[in-house]
Amino acid sequence: MKLVDRKLKILQAIIDDFITTAQPVGSRTIAKKYNLGISSATIRNEMSDLEEMGYLVQPHTSSGRIPSDLGYRLYVDNLMKQQELANRQKQLIQKLLINKIFEIEDLVQQSSKVLSKITNLTSLSLSPQFKKSKLKNIKLVQVDNDKVLLILVSSSGIVKNVIFRISEISQSILNKISNLLQAKLKGLTIEDLNDEVINNLKNEIYEYSTTIEALLPILRNTLCEIDDSEIYLDGITNIFNLPEFTDINRAKQFLSTLEKKELMYEVLKDSDQDDVCIKIGRENKLDEIKDYSVITATYKLNGRVIGKIGVIGPTRMNYSNIVPVMRYITDTLSEILKNINL
Amino acid sequence: MKLVDRKLKILQAIIDDFITTAQPVGSRTIAKKYNLGISSATIRNEMSDLEEMGYLVQPHTSSGRIPSDLGYRLYVDNLMKQQELANRQKQLIQKLLINKIFEIEDLVQQSSKVLSKITNLTSLSLSPQFKKSKLKNIKLVQVDNDKVLLILVSSSGIVKNVIFRISEISQSILNKISNLLQAKLKGLTIEDLNDEVINNLKNEIYEYSTTIEALLPILRNTLCEIDDSEIYLDGITNIFNLPEFTDINRAKQFLSTLEKKELMYEVLKDSDQDDVCIKIGRENKLDEIKDYSVITATYKLNGRVIGKIGVIGPTRMNYSNIVPVMRYITDTLSEILKNINL
DNA sequence: GATTAGCACTCGCTAGATTAGAGTGCTAAC
DNA sequence: GTTAGCACTCTAATCTAGCGAGTGCTAATC
Numbered sequence: 001m002k003l004v005d006r007k008l009k010i011l012q013a014i015i016d017d018f019i020t021t022a023q024p025v026g027s028r029t030i031a032k033k034y035n036l037g038i039s040s041a042t043i044r045n046e047m048s049d050l051e052e053m054g055y056l057v058q059p060h061t062s063s064g065r066i067p068s069d070l071g072y073r074l075y076v077d078n079l080m081k082q083q084e085l086a087n088r089q090k091q092l093i094q095k096l097l098i099n100k101i102f103e104i105e106d107l108v109q110q111s112s113k114v115l116s117k118i119t120n121l122t123s124l125s126l127s128p129q130f131k132k133s134k135l136k137n138i139k140l141v142q143v144d145n146d147k148v149l150l151i152l153v154s155s156s157g158i159v160k161n162v163i164f165r166i167s168e169i170s171q172s173i174l175n176k177i178s179n180l181l182q183a184k185l186k187g188l189t190i191e192d193l194n195d196e197v198i199n200n201l202k203n204e205i206y207e208y209s210t211t212i213e214a215l216l217p218i219l220r221n222t223l224c225e226i227d228d229s230e231i232y233l234d235g236i237t238n239i240f241n242l243p244e245f246t247d248i249n250r251a252k253q254f255l256s257t258l259e260k261k262e263l264m265y266e267v268l269k270d271s272d273q274d275d276v277c278i279k280i281g282r283e284n285k286l287d288e289i290k291d292y293s294v295i296t297a298t299y300k301l302n303g304r305v306i307g308k309i310g311v312i313g314p315t316r317m318n319y320s321n322i323v324p325v326m327r328y329i330t331d332t333l334s335e336i337l338k339n340i341n342l
Numbered sequence: 343m344k345l346v347d348r349k350l351k352i353l354q355a356i357i358d359d360f361i362t363t364a365q366p367v368g369s370r371t372i373a374k375k376y377n378l379g380i381s382s383a384t385i386r387n388e389m390s391d392l393e394e395m396g397y398l399v400q401p402h403t404s405s406g407r408i409p410s411d412l413g414y415r416l417y418v419d420n421l422m423k424q425q426e427l428a429n430r431q432k433q434l435i436q437k438l439l440i441n442k443i444f445e446i447e448d449l450v451q452q453s454s455k456v457l458s459k460i461t462n463l464t465s466l467s468l469s470p471q472f473k474k475s476k477l478k479n480i481k482l483v484q485v486d487n488d489k490v491l492l493i494l495v496s497s498s499g500i501v502k503n504v505i506f507r508i509s510e511i512s513q514s515i516l517n518k519i520s521n522l523l524q525a526k527l528k529g530l531t532i533e534d535l536n537d538e539v540i541n542n543l544k545n546e547i548y549e550y551s552t553t554i555e556a557l558l559p560i561l562r563n564t565l566c567e568i569d570d571s572e573i574y575l576d577g578i579t580n581i582f583n584l585p586e587f588t589d590i591n592r593a594k595q596f597l598s599t600l601e602k603k604e605l606m607y608e609v610l611k612d613s614d615q616d617d618v619c620i621k622i623g624r625e626n627k628l629d630e631i632k633d634y635s636v637i638t639a640t641y642k643l644n645g646r647v648i649g650k651i652g653v654i655g656p657t658r659m660n661y662s663n664i665v666p667v668m669r670y671i672t673d674t675l676s677e678i679l680k681n682i683n684l
Numbered sequence: 685g686a687t688t689a690g691c692a693c694t695c696g697c698t699a700g701a702t703t704a705g706a707g708t709g710c711t712a713a714c
Numbered sequence: 715g716t717t718a719g720c721a722c723t724c725t726a727a728t729c730t731a732g733c734g735a736g737t738g739c740t741a742a743t744c
Contacts, residue, residue, distance in 0.1 A: 062723040143479045143495050240594040252582040404694040
């Protein structure tokens, strides 16, 4: 059976309607609200076909239809017209992102906040992954007689540090060691710095060997413990405004899924590396979110993807609005990152 | 009317029962479950008195009674026997806190996590306030030709940093400036470093005046933007296991209150500075949490209170267990902080 | 005088029954 | 191929009755 134009128009109308009303859509509704020039009986026949083809689902006999995952997929790929953002929305985004604090992590979180505010969904974001970026600087700074601050700066401008104790040592020696380490390690990604690389340093640096030996385990531990899955969520309570979550158990289940950071990390990792990625219902790998849709987008620095932001919510979400919003936010974010040029 | 021993025993029984069952308690329940050696009729009379005195409330005629805020207060102050922690619980706490990452903020968050896990409530914590602690070190480190990393270390071991751009400058000059700044500012709290103090530096330091002048606004901005209200929440979804939150609207309202960080900050600030502080229902200043109880405790470094942790939940909470748990956790936390001695 | 048994009464909750309404699928006419 | 008409289905909302837990009061008992 071919999807003639009329069928597509009906499907589109049903999905548009269901997205706004959250109610199963009946043939009479379509006939009245959308003037397709055909009667409800004809629409009924077409709807029956569309159900047979897997694009619609009927919650129970004698109710209207709702879109299936497949239906949404067709809609997203072929039917929806991506709304151009209103200037007002663009300005709002600009206003909330520009002139803000310029710590990269804060900026990403702020983007997430804006996203959840505009979409009324829960947003999630992944800060630039420190471990995947290159080491730009490594410094040792004395902060006390017997305490030293280890500072690692990545090429994306993230700074990680840790204070540790070490028997008395002068700043000038620390400087020399810093320089040696930097010469050896600069340009490697943090991931690259595995035990082997670190241990080899012992053999490659001949000066200050006792200090270096004391230092290496600390360096190794610090690298190990760097918390890299910087998942940030915002707008969690937004879900309570959705009719899907009047069932307390569904809300509970969803919230406890959101609370599992490692799952959210998987969700973001699972998505494409380029442009906007939409995963609808069962298209998601994780069982816990097979009833939800996730839309993600990436932001870049120097042409390289360094992180992601996304929204998660019921499969019934306003795809045609969310996609351009996310595209605009990530573009703006990338632009700002380029300009502050860390 | 005097609160004779028998009345107190009945009140205690009612509260104990209500805390575990969440159901209004009737006279027959008390007579059967707690052998006080009196009949349900007598208990009914006493309960009627206790209600008149304001310690009990009847949701509707012909239902059992539930404790009022005043009832809980009496219970907390005079009736409850603080349970000694089981060794198992102590060991669990020790295990989860010791051998953990030793960033002070992570440690506090971990404490919060443990607390919510044990109490099955939502926990909140306030990390050491950077602004209230003394500046121990201030350093400038070159990370790139035209980029400098400003590092501030507080006496409680918290490190804050920011990268900024400045026209080319050598590390040796940065060192000298660092030293000058450190000499002038060390020992002041971050709060003390207001615009006036910063601006005065210009007049007090004669060397490198152009660099200093470029630096000061950056320093001022950085200090301003330090995010100090480090409120962390854990176990938010725990509330869904409580019968109090089967009403979706109540859950929604509570969650959106929790989401407001500035409110949670007030909640923690509102509590006493010493030992464990219990605020029951209307004892709380904030209207939003007048139906809830908050228990907080403080942790210390060098004898000074540097932060707090707490739990929030319905007034029906297991005070007699929570109080010793919190005391044990904060004691353990303070002990660890003393030993890692940042 | 304090305590208790007994009893009528209250009130929320639950289960069933009833009804209204939205929507379908089918048939027959256009 | 399209549409009007109609019988049928199923949900959701409303109503009702009855149950049960619990009270307050009275009168009898210790």
